[in-house]
Amino acid sequence: MTMLTVDLDAEADLARCGALKDFWYVACLSTELPANKPVARTVFGTGLVLFRGPDGAPTALRDRCLHRNARLSQGDVFDGRLGCPYHGWVYDVSGAVVEIPALGPPQRGEKLDAHACTHEGLKPAPCDVGRLARFPTREQDGLVYVYLGKDVTQARAEPFRVPYWGERGWTVYFMVTRFANGVTNLVENFMDVPHTSFVHRGWFRNPTRKRVPSTVKRHAGRVRMTYHQEEDALTGLGRLFNPRGLPLVHTDEFIVPNVTRVDYQWGDSGFAINSQCTPIGPTDTWVYTAISYRLPVDVPGAWVGRALTPLVRWYTRQVIQQDVRIMETQRQGLTDGPGGGMYSSTEADLHHADIEAYRRWLREGAHGPGPEDAERDVVFWV
Structure with a gap:
């Protein structure tokens, strides 16, 4: 008889799972991801939001708005873009902020110049805010896959065929x-x-x-x-x-x-x-x-x-x-x-x-x- 040990905590932790993350994992069924609604998933303890872009292809982003960290998966999808349910910040499929409703039609601060914004720790316009982490996706055989490793070109295997x-x-x-x-x-x-x-x-x-x-x-x-x-x-x-x-x-x-x-x-x-x-x-x-x-x-x-x-x-x-x-x-x-x-x-x-x-x-x-x-x-x- 042999005593074997399984470390379930490390296996499911993105920072400690080693090469287990270097594979494609199913995020949802294709039918679970409609064109007009985001889907929340957690993989290796990491919150993801999935939605379909303008071309219908799936996108996976970190499920946390850059503004006040609200769950984007509780928001809306329109024209292939994702809107935050809290203040309406809008993200494209690259994870970039493309619209901030509170900035109005100019889409930049009207009174504070760039120097003042920097001094106060503010961002002048959506393009200055940064991007959400984006994770590669693949859709095949009725499934949507996501990859959480560092370099998708180094994936250890292709998504499994049904x-x-x-x-x-x-x-x-x-x-x-x-x-x-x-x-x-x-x-x-x-x-x-x-x-x-x-x-x-x-x-x-x-x-x-x-x-x-x-x-x-x-x-x-x-x-x-x-x-x-x-x-x-x-x-x-x-x-x-x-x-x-x-x-x-x-x-x-x-x-x-x-x-x-x-x-x-x-x-x-x-x-x-x-x-x-x-x-x-x-x-x-x-x-x-x-x-x-x-x-x-x-x-x-x-x-x-x-x-x-x-x-x-x-x-x-x-x-x-x-x-x-x-x-x-x-x-x-x-x-x-x-x-x-x-x-x-x-x-x-x-x-x-x-x-x-x-x-x-x-x-x-x-x-x-x-x-x-x-x-x-x-x-x-x-």
Whole structure:
């Protein structure tokens, strides 16, 4: 048994998270960012305001007016510009102040000259005020990403592509969930089979006391778990995707620093659950989950997949809420006095140890080559 430590506080602190910030993080769904309304988000403890500029592209600025520090996310968007709710200062997509209503049509002080303004610590005109911090954004696959690192040209990876997005025969929808826990604990939960027999009993998997041989591969910033069990007894909607009883191909994968992908495949049908975690604080995280599914080809028409979406949405929401509750239960234990974040692990947790090794390496600055590649066989029971 090995004792492992996870520092959730440092992982979610922009000043202490090391290279964890050098990746793109989901800020919101594209549909959550309309043309006429700003959206507030907190990433790595930093308040951001997102809005769409004149061309419809998303912009992310520091959510704090330069005037009296009011939250700009409580303001208005007009003509692709953002207005402060307190005194109406207007910002463009570069973060520059372009209008100060209190200065009237001249848009500069009328009585005090530049020398007097400097003496009193005042600014003569909007162009002298300065700019808000601006963060690079990217929009793809129905998601808006933001980058908080120092140099976007040095980003360690491109934004993650949603599995099967836009592919014929596949239905894709999103679930957005706020979890009361940190990113490391969440990604471990999302690719953890043993907990499903307890947390999701009757909904996804029941205890069967079956031996599950598996292979854990750690390579190039990824941890892939392959399960050598073709007859995994999934309950619930799992039966809908495999009416012919075909062998199951089940893999779980972690992609640094915050992404998981879980695939269940039966022949030409199956589903993929892709979750991207955005840290708000040490034990507060937004999770953007893309559910991609395809029914067997002998089901008549893609419309059937779309028609089933409300049922699949309802089912997956019930399962995710079970994870929300158990993650809250874990958080309560983590924060109940000293010692939280020290974990005891066994062979069944090898892939979790690999995840923690990658995230610890990134948090400490990603110096050197990082965790070495490895491939090992393990066994656990469910």
